Amino acid sequence: MKIFLSAFVLLALASSFASAFDPSPLQDFCVAIDDYRNGVFVNGKFCKDPMLVRAEDFFFTGLNIPGNTNNPVGSNVTTVNVEQIPGLNTLGISAVRIDYAPFGQNPPHTHPRATEILIALEGTLLVGFVTSNPDNKLFTKVLNKGDVFVFPIGLIHFQFNIGRINAVAFAGLSSQNPGVITIANAVFGSDPPINPDFLARAFQLDVNVVKYLQSKFGHY
Structure with a gap:
């Protein structure tokens, strides 16, 4: 009985920690729809009738197309989350493609609901994140083609193309809808x-x- 109670307590603690992230799905999938008359409400979206689900609900094309970096920061983020792939609903994952002009940057920002893992595909990037108060410690690294870096959930982070050619990175995020707060935009x-x-x-x-x-x- 003591062993059972100890295991039960540990499972309860684990569940409380896990609740800080996207909840685990209770079905194979929950393809998001906007029409409440044809679904049930789960985790911020209505679920399509499983009998009406198609392969296209789990599909996105176009991530091979470079984004337009002709803007003040010199970068473009192509997002692939639950809005682009309805089948991501409740699955706790999404992706982005980031294009950088020479010396372009993805300005300091946070993802309030996701950890990000970034893979450099082309060019040379200076990346980094800052820890929370009171330390505010900066961790930085220069990434070349094939290098990978992780930005912990909720922390301010950035990328900067330090090369004279275009750079490209792909990233995965641990939420179907990570959210983004660009610091300067939010404050000013x-x-x-x-x-x-x-x-x-x-x-x-x-x-x-x-x-x-x-x-x-x-x-x-």
Whole structure:
């Protein structure tokens, strides 16, 4: 009985830890649909009737096509999550392709619901992440073709193409819908805007600098 109780406690603890991630599916699949009249609500989406599921519900094409990097940061992220592949619903995984122009960057951001594993396919990338307070320790690495790097869930991370040619990376994420919070956009481009006097004090900047940054992200 003592052994049974100990095992039960360990299983309960394991379940509580696992609840921090996408829940395990209770069926083979739950292909997402938007029409509630033809499904049941599971994990943020309605499930298609299994008898109506097709191979196309688990399929996406086009990840071989380079994204347009003609933008201020010089990068483009092609997302493949539950919105593109409905069959990913409840499976806890998604992917992205990231294209970088020479010296382009994927600016500091976080994925609130996923760990990311990134594979460099072309070019040379400087990548890194920062640990949480109070240490704020920076971990960085230069990646060449075939190298792999992991960004832990929720931590601020980035990639920077330090080469003179285009770079490409693929990444897998441990959520069907990882979410992304780009730090500068969230802070200086919120809608409605955060009070510039507050931000000036928080970042120890002149309020006019804050207003300038907010103007770059759509305010003032």
